[in-house]
Amino acid sequence: MKRSLSDHVPSVLVATLSAAFGVSLLEITSVLATVISADNVTGSSTTVGLLLSIVAIVFIVIAVYVGAIVTSNTFSTIIAGRTRTIALMRLIGSSAADQRRSVAREGFMVGVVGAILGAIVGTLVTMALVVISVSSGFIPMLGYSYLQPVLFLPIITVVLTTWLASWIGSRRVLQVSPMQATGVAIEMSREESGGRRGRNAVAIALFAVGIGFLVLGMLVGLVSPLGVLVGVVGGLLSFTGLVLGAHLVMPVALRLTGRMFGSSATARLAAENAVRYPERSSRTTIGLVIGVTLVTMFAVAVESYQQMIRVAQESQPEVYQGVDQTLSVTVIVFSVLMGFSALIAAVGMVNNLSMSILQRTRELGLLRALGFTARQVRSMILAESAQLTVAAVLVGLVLGIFYGWAGAQSLLGSIQGSPGFVLPVVPLALLGILVVAAAVLTLVASVAPSRRATRVAPVAALAVE
Template structure:
């Protein structure tokens, strides 16, 4: 086995298994979307409908969003694996491995896992399409016709998934496995990063304000300005994540009290800004996406109620259409949130594994198993809670501005939609995510005897 083989560089398969799961989800999503679009297109050829063509146009947008979230999760996952194997990688450097060889080993491992996941996703998506189509044919809901087994777009989507995974791994390894010797976690370039992040957030806020003004004039360019402004703010938040998120997480953790477990959890959030940012940024994106769509549709619905001259039947029909569109869009974007949630769970698990020695030291100093579990649970709660709250705030803001840019000229005032059902579902989902992310790694952590944990290299 070569010193720079994938297995030696990334360790056990479970440390990169999340990448395979993410690739499988994204590939399944693309296959199902393109399969559904092909089926609807065939039906439309017989009935004259155009839903299939519309879905074919819309599908790449939602697939691109899922791929973007996947890239963030994969890049963060690679960073987490590297941060947890700093000592082993340093030893490989000492025996002659170069930075490029180590990067090649990581990228090779990611490529193999991503390819297997993408291929499996195509198979799963094809089976889902076949089963769904068979049920619809059996119930005579669609006509008997020649439906393609595997649309070309599905194969292209799977290929892009692998390319995105490899690119994310290549980017994620460039800095921590650079030409210089490994010296622990890569430092955060605070001043320059902070200036750029603030500039992007302020620039995005200015674009959102401009979108509201354009919406008042009835210009369609307002909606595109909203998209650009929201994307700019999002990039600013992502870039400033290592500077912003640890402080927000530490503040959120203070709500848990001042006991030993809460104190250590808060210190962990501040000790490694990069780790805290990696744990929260993907989940933040997922929550923001869902909230933006739900809040935007809610704002438009509230605006319709304020329009004069509409009959009750017209309002009822508009509500039904908007409700259907909102449900479909949330369902299509939910895969991105699921990918982000899986990334969060994986990052928490790998982080706890990487802190085995630290947890052993706490146990040796008198921490009980219950206190260790509480510490990990509180840390998971602080991380996911911060991402959820910030995502809800950004989503409601983006949704309101998006609504204003579309119907501001017909509505008096600035409508802020609060889709309580969606907000409650996100809060409930966050609570479940905390349990899923905290319980398994905490059980593994306390199952290791303190003396064995202290012996971990």
């Protein structure tokens, strides 16, 4: 089944951002290593070198993991919207194996294009950042290296995960009977999602074990910075458990946020729609959850990092003399990472929410046929999108604060003059920015697609493929 490139613009864009995120992460870490090594104070410190190596490993893991989750989620959303088309192809004679190979080829090509574009974008962003920093005198002019073999890791990972996402996604789609091509794409109900006991048990176990590793990492971090590696394992396990069990977590958050939008007919219908199909809601929100978690994690980590360094500097000023410049460079690095994270969150949310609305043209046509006006349908979609956004932001904030604090604590808990355990430092300005940005994204992601969907006549919408 042939598809034009325009059909895959959302997934190519997310794959590009994921690859750019990973490539830029590694290049910026390399630049930071060069700056620190050239410093008379920090360059001779074995502790600083060890911390930097650990941070580089952590960044690599984050880049690989984020690329895997975001691209997989986006392609799964696309595949879910093509259930009926693929079932129709099977009805007219195409085999399940042919369809699955076709979808896998699409995923592979999307991954290749996105990875190449991402590598170029990530390198250009890093080079621009270095040029600006050097010209402003923030960092010295040194022999910075951008092209390194380790950069192939995020590139290859984006290709493989996009291909794997298409292969796994097609397995669910191809379970649809060819006779169901005469119906609509089917999403799992709450009862069906909750009844998958095996997956639910695995999700809960991963989350619980991951939290245990995070706590262990913080304890190990009191004696060694290697505790952050234990914490990274815990973060990956716990977040993987959250992704697998998102159909259990998100409906709870959605029910709580649904009460904030009143008791009108459109608000009640929007609240019910948000929890009726947990898998659809989870696919729509998980990208934003990831983005908000990353942004919050980096913000809390850098604030906690600065506080712990300052406390240690006050306790042993002779040990930390001259680290202010390195501290400033590190803050800039984390700010760039937050920018990339915010961009991934924005694109992922707009793509998934827009596609989700456009894939529901038949559902919206039915509401119009039952008497809903176009304005009521748009109000319902906006309320539903707002509920999804608020729920995703709340979940992301909670996770990001905990992950950021755990990361800083496990990495710096053992440095000389460390105050031991500290409370997480949450920048209040971040909360305001996230709320405003989420509101804008909700409008962008829901208003335009809902207008396009409601412009279709009810009879035509009910007949749409």
